[in-house]
Amino acid sequence: MANSTAVKRLVLRLLLMVVVMFAFGFALVPIYDVMCKAFGINGKTAGQYEGEQVVDPTRQVRVQFLSTNAIDMVWEFYPKGDQLVVNPGAVNEMVFVVSNPTDHPMTAQAVPSISPAEAAQYFHKTECFCFTQQVLQPGQSLEMPMRFIVDRDMPKDVKHLTLAYTLFDITARHPPVAANAGKDETRLAR
């Protein structure tokens, strides 16, 4: 018969393993974000870009714009143009329009995604409405400029990329009391 201290020691170690693996499950959340950033996967774009680049006049890239409303989101939301043909390194602008057709103020958050995903890290936004949340009063509409630079180092085989925005209604989570484009920097820098 084994002595019970050996059993106790083993059980404590196994319980420790359980606790560590439970914590590991949660650690996967930041690990996932770090991996996505580090390898530029999953189509997630970085925050505001501060750098400047020299225009590459020899190359052209087609950038398409998509806008989607998440379920239950009633705002009108669309880009003013379908696509732009741009030179890497140049600063370009596309204006997105939103309007709130309801009779109550609402808050929204746009979430961007780039396809193909490996191009995401070469797509720099110098100004984007997705960096903040939007508060619109009843009936109000807004034109929101989005400025971006396609990196000169983007792989040559990418000739065409798509920037898709999904607009979420987050009124319940962020009531529009703080008025005017709540600068909630603590949440996300997109």
Next chain:
Amino acid sequence: MSAVIDDHGPAQDHAHGPAKGLMRWVLTTNHKDIGTLYLWFSFCMFLLGGSFAMVIRAELFQPGLQIVAPAFFNQMTTMHGLIMVFGAVMPAFVGLANWMIPLMIGAPDMALPRMNNFSFWLLPAAFALLISTLFMAGGGPNFGWTFYAPLSTTYAPESVTYFIFAIHLMGISSIMGAINVIATILNLRAPGMTLMKMPLFVWTWLITAFLLIAVMPVLAGVVTMMLMDIHFGTSFFSAAGGGDPVLFQHVFWFFGHPEVYIMILPAFGAISAIIPTFSRKPLFGYTSMVYATASIAFLSFIVWAHHMFVVGIPLVGELFFMYATLLIAVPTGVKVFNWVSTMWQGSLTFETPMLFAVAFVILFTIGGFSGLMLAIAPADFQYHDTYFVVAHFHYVLVPGAIFGIFASTYYWLPKWTGHMYDETLGKLHFWLSFVGMNLTFFPMHFVGLAGMPRRVPDYNLQFADFNMVSSIGGFMFGTTQLLFLFIVIKCIRGGPKAPAKPWDGAEGLEWSVPSPAPYHTFTTPPEIK
């Protein structure tokens, strides 16, 4: 959770048998009683989960919506999966572990008998909670057994919270069971029973228990995140708040892929005991079997994303997960060839356990091959979420896990009950199960390749005939399991007296104790040569 070990001397031992009445089962700390409880619980869940499958097959008997509403159909597919995975297969193997591991390693009981009792009795609570959701407003879980967010968070029925707590309870139960198995195997082996002398069933369970300890906490983590997203305003899986639904799939499959090996490795161990017995030859390649099992367990942690080839992971990721997945075929192939080599030139007889074991080897290999097809990333884009996937995982789970459990049951039933089961009825059960199972799942390969999506209550007319065949096979397989219940009850109530070693080719300590195994065994450790 104290480490109480029954420490009575052998003289006292014959004095007390099981307590009388119902409280024997509620309060028992005896590994054989708890094993029996687990096995009966598992069989009840098998019939319940099976009856949900009958609803599914009845609805799919013909195209169009005939019997149930689509919303209820979704609940049936979800509950069928959850109950079969967590309620039928996993508890059955824990039951076999409870019964057989102490007998196989010459231990008097499990190392932590009171915790053993607790881990069993959590299960009825957990499944009562889960099944009760079917009667709630809005219905039970309807998001598939994989409960992908946001289906299981933003769009989930109200009852999802009950589902989450049920999963928590099952997880706690499994983790405690696994700790108990490891503590038993590492501390209570009879003197002389070195690790490399342990029967393979003990080895595969040791490895399975480590898998359970590694991944059940991750499952607990992922349902906790769901709980927080639903009730506490976090955004783990909600893109609106900065989370990512794809993250759910990564965390879930980090649990989910090892989970599929949790459901098959103990069956590998049981088959590795049964085939040598009825081939009257020792197992071919014992050491390679141990290493193959350990390799499969290791690889199971680095292949999870092959379930999510279509979410848009980068090419390098697809390649890595594809190659890693294909690599699993190597240790699995080692096992299959070892089983075949064990049979090679053996004096084979085909009693019911051997029939199930041979069918296991053949049909599990078919499931393995369709797994290889699915592992090829570009081909998976075509197969993803079709009935081909359903065919694949039913071929590894039904003739894999379930046939493994049937084979084990027939093999050890004489030891448990002291009676031989009815061999004719056992063979009938095998053949009906074998034909029914293949009739059900083989046509699913065809409809899947032709593009029939899974988890839908209605389908295109072109799939009608194959689905009708599947349904007929399904009803046949389902009804046959009532015969199994009859055989087991008949064997418990009577039958030819079983000797201590009913199979002449059998090896192992469990055959050195009389049949039925006395309530207390190995209170003095046996001699290991």
